[in-house]
Amino acid sequence: MPYRIITTIFLGWLAYANVQNQAQTDPLVFPKDKYTVETKTIKTSAGDKTVKIHAYKHLLYVAKPVDKDYQSLDVSVPVEIDGLAVDAQNAPILFAIGVGGYISVNNAKGNVPGGPMFPGGGTPVDRRPGGPPRMQGGGKPQRTSNKDLALAAGFVLVMPGCRGRDNQAADGKYFGKAPAAIVDLKAAVRYLRHNKGRMPGNTDLIFSTGVSAGGALSALLGASGNNDLYAPYLKKIGAAATNDAIFGSACFCPITDLEHADGAYEWMYGSTPGRNGVVDQALSQKLIQQYKYYQEALHLKGQNGFGALTVDNYDDYILNNYLLPSANFFFKNLSDEARKDYLSKNPWISYSIEKGVAFKWTDYVAHVGRMKGLPAFDDFELKSPENIVFGNKTTNARHFTNFSQQQTTKTPAAEIDAEVKKQVDLMNAMFFIQASNKGCAQHWWIRHGTSDNHTSQSVIVNLGTALENQQKNVSTKLYWDAGHGADEDAEDFIAWIKHICATRK
Ligand code: DHB
Numbered sequence: 392m393p394y395r396i397i398t399t400i401f402l403g404w405l406a407y408a409n410v411q412n413q414a415q416t417d418p419l420v421f422p423k424d425k426y427t428v429e430t431k432t433i434k435t436s437a438g439d440k441t442v443k444i445h446a447y448k449h450l451l452y453v454a455k456p457v458d459k460d461y462q463s464l465d466v467s468v469p470v471e472i473d474g475l476a477v478d479a480q481n482a483p484i485l486f487a488i489g490v491g492g493y494i495s496v497n498n499a500k501g502n503v504p505g506g507p508m509f510p511g512g513g514t515p516v517d518r519r520p521g522g523p524p525r526m527q528g529g530g531k532p533q534r535t536s537n538k539d540l541a542l543a544a545g546f547v548l549v550m551p552g553c554r555g556r557d558n559q560a561a562d563g564k565y566f567g568k569a570p571a572a573i574v575d576l577k578a579a580v581r582y583l584r585h586n587k588g589r590m591p592g593n594t595d596l597i598f599s600t601g602v603s604a605g606g607a608l609s610a611l612l613g614a615s616g617n618n619d620l621y622a623p624y625l626k627k628i629g630a631a632a633t634n635d636a637i638f639g640s641a642c643f644c645p646i647t648d649l650e651h652a653d654g655a656y657e658w659m660y661g662s663t664p665g666r667n668g669v670v671d672q673a674l675s676q677k678l679i680q681q682y683k684y685y686q687e688a689l690h691l692k693g694q695n696g697f698g699a700l701t702v703d704n705y706d707d708y709i710l711n712n713y714l715l716p717s718a719n720f721f722f723k724n725l726s727d728e729a730r731k732d733y734l735s736k737n738p739w740i741s742y743s744i745e746k747g748v749a750f751k752w753t754d755y756v757a758h759v760g761r762m763k764g765l766p767a768f769d770d771f772e773l774k775s776p777e778n779i780v781f782g783n784k785t786t787n788a789r790h791f792t793n794f795s796q797q798q799t800t801k802t803p804a805a806e807i808d809a810e811v812k813k814q815v816d817l818m819n820a821m822f823f824i825q826a827s828n829k830g831c832a833q834h835w836w837i838r839h840g841t842s843d844n845h846t847s848q849s850v851i852v853n854l855g856t857a858l859e860n861q862q863k864n865v866s867t868k869l870y871w872d873a874g875h876g877a878d879e880d881a882e883d884f885i886a887w888i889k890h891i892c893a894t895r896k
Contacts (some may be wrong), residue, residue, distance in 0.1 A: 408634050418454050421586035422447065433543040434535050436882055440543040443471035445591075451499055452582035453575075454629025455565050457554065459500040464551040468591045471868065477545045483892050484551045484583065485541040485590040486637065488576060488601035488608050492782045494724035495567050498552025502788040537600055537881040538643070542884045547592030551579035556779040560752065568782045570794045574621055578630035585631035596892055598639040598834070600884075602876050603845065604772070604776070606645035610837075610854060613640025616830025618823060618877050620816075629714050637833035639891065643878055644843050644854035648794050648821045649768055649777050649851050654682025655847035656767035658702055665761035674765055678794065686849075702855065706752040713869045714755060717841055718748040721871035755841075764781075769795035779817050781814050788806050792817050824857045831858075834891050835865040836884055840873030 426445040433440045447466040464870055464883040468479050489496045496502050529811045541548050553575035556565030574601075584594045601609035615621070616636030625635075648655070661675040683702045691700045693708050700708060722730060722742060739754035764770070768777045769792040778788035789811055790796040807815075816822045824831060835858050839851040848869070854869030866887065868878045876883075 393872065400461075406768050418451065418629075419582055419585050421450065421582075421590040421615060423589055424808075429467075429518075431539065431542065432858055433539045435540065435559070436544055441473055442542050445467060445470055446544065449891070452551070452579045452581070452630075455627070456570075458558070458736045459488050460497050461495055461552045461554045461558065462575055462578065463498040463814070464582070464592065465498065465502065465547055466592075467542060467548040467550075469545050469547075469759050472543065472545060479545060479591040479812065481547050481549050481593045482510050483541075483596040483888050484547045484549055484590070484594065485538065485637075485888075486551070486576075486580065486583075486599040486612075487548050488553075488599060488612070489536050489550060489625065490553065490555060490572060490601060490605040490608055491603055493556045493604040493776045495555030495558050495572075496552045502550045502552060506728040508868060510834045514882050515642070535881060537878060537884050539861075540881050541888075542846060546885075546888070546890065547590075549579070549583065549592075551576060552758075555580070556776065556782065557792060565782055565787065566784070568784070569780050569814040570624065570727060572608055572612050572623070573615070573818065574628065574630075575626040576608060577615075577621055577635040578625055578628060580635040580637060581625070581631040582611070582787045584635070592777070594836065595638060597637040598641060598888055599637055599832075600641040600836075601645075602643040602878070603646050605640040605821065607647040607649075608816075609640050610642040610647050612820065613637055613832035613835065614815075614820040614823040615828060618828050618830060635830050636830035639836070639888065640832045641836040641884060642838070642854065644839050644845060644875055645820070645837070645851065647852060647854060648819055650815050651779075651821075652850055653766035653792060654685065655676040655849045655853075656763060658682050658849060659756060659847040660761040660763075660767075660844070662792060663756055663761040665764060667764070670761075670765035674798070678766065681794065684851075688823075689853065689857065690767065691853060692726045692860055694859065699852075709852055710755070713848070713852060713867070714752075714841060715748060715868040717871040718750070722748055724789075759844050766792070766795055767846075768792075770797050773815055780818065781811055783845045805853050820854065820859060824854075824861060826862060829862070831861065833864055835863055835867075835868040837865065838878065838880075839869050839874065840874060841869045841871050842876040843875045843877070847874050 426447050429444045429446045431442050431444060433442055445468040449463045449465065450457050451463045453462050469477055471477060489502045538548055554567030556567055559565050573638040583590060583597065587594045601607040611874060616633045648694045656676045657678040661679055662669065686700065686702050692698060693700050694712060697708060725733060734740060739758060740748060740750045742748050744754060768775055769790055770778055773788040777791065781789050781791040790799065791811050793806050796807050797803055837851060837855045852867065855865050858865045870877045873879060
């Protein structure tokens with residue numbers, strides 16, 4: 392046999408043996424031939440689309456899991472749309488974070504958050520003081536989710552499980568406190584990248600999405616890409632040794648910047664009565680004062696030469712740049728009759744064809760109303776979801792701000808532990824954006840309802856502005872009159888991803 396043929400056979404065998412060997416020794420190899428076939432009919436504005444999917448379920452994404460029910464993911468690969476074959480090999484990947492209320496996502500049970508806050512699973516609804524629960528999107532009709540629309544657009548959909556604040560082992564130890572959820576999500580991203588080429592989807596085009604606590608984790612995943620601070624945690628669970636940066640991040644009502652959210656909430660709702668009347672005004676003022684210093688220290692600059700954003704001008708900034716455009720967009724789509732009806736029910740708003748909508752910030756805040764008590768997040772009684780996120784193995788809930796620590800211990804100089812402080816940083820997208828983290832995502836989609844009172848509007852606009860100030864591509868919008876969890880322009884989101892992918896350099 393000629394020498395060249397022998398060499399070719401030998402090299403071919405070597406490559407084959409290598410692949411076999413890797414599959415046997417590497418627990419993180421994507422099992423590309425192990426799928427089931429599913430068919431989904433998805434409603435879009437262009438009519439129903441029938442999508443044939445290769446569904447991969449419950450793929451373990453770490454080599455040393457704490458609990459594989461949580462540290463596994465599902466992958467859906469569209470292979471046919473309306474009877475036409477599609478090739479998703481190079482398609483964008485939508486990485487859909489199912490977390491709500493900082494509760495774990497059990498991948499073995501279909502990726503819905505469960506536990507005490509949302510016993511039925513799924514996205515929470517917004518409860519207004521004294522009022523009925525508001526549906527997602529302020530009672531507007533449910534639209535097709537961005538996950539389904541992604542499949543209908545030919546994108547690969549990844550749904551990771553992850554640990555959360557509710558996880559407790561048989562021996563009573565907690566195993567999902569901060570920063571477990573973000574560590575798991577990063578490990579899941581690494582799994583995808585580890586399988587580059589083997590798994591359909593382009594790992595350079597990963598876009599995360601999430602709602603509320605999931606929105607905050609989506610923001611954090613986007614902001615903290617490749618940051619070394621997570622390295623020991625990732626190593627411990629046997630995450631793939633690759634990078635975890637993502638290309639884009641979508642954050643719906645992100646409940647982020649937790650350690651500053653109490654002050655931000657008082658800044659917005661401090662004098663607005665809540666369920667139990669007006670909160671303690673002296674404490675509210677103290678929190679506002681702390682927030683004032685934080686806001687100044689961020690050194691954020693508003694759009695179009697607005698200059699530094701401060702607690703004194705932020706109401707005007709949000710009103711003119713976000714609320715009025717949102718209200719005007721809403722009004723544009725109303726018939727004359729519907730507009731009249733709306734105005735008669737909302738006398739705090741005025742309207743003229745020439746000038747559009749007008750209202751005052753204070754009337755808007757009164758209209759929305761205060762939902763949470765004081766402090767809104769670091770609850771004196773340690774009962775908020777956030778207190779429970781910042782527990783540890785043996786303690787279910789802890790304070791995570793000096794303010795609440797000082798108030799509850801009646802010790803003016805009290806400070807939270809260094810261990811909690813580290814958890815707080817590792818859970819805050821703003822921490823990484825302000826530190827100009829190199830692996831921060833380039834593309835951002837930020838959405839919030841104008842009637843969502845789970846956090847201050849300034850938390851949302853701070854996130855968008857901090858990213859704008861870092862020269863990121865940011866789309867921040869508020870949905871008029873929409874409550875918690877609203878997603879009213881899901882098709883625009885899919886078009887946004889397509890545009891970014893088509894025009895990227
Ligand atoms: C969620 C809502 C909250 O008000 C909060 O503080 C944390 C999380 C949520 O819906 O995920």
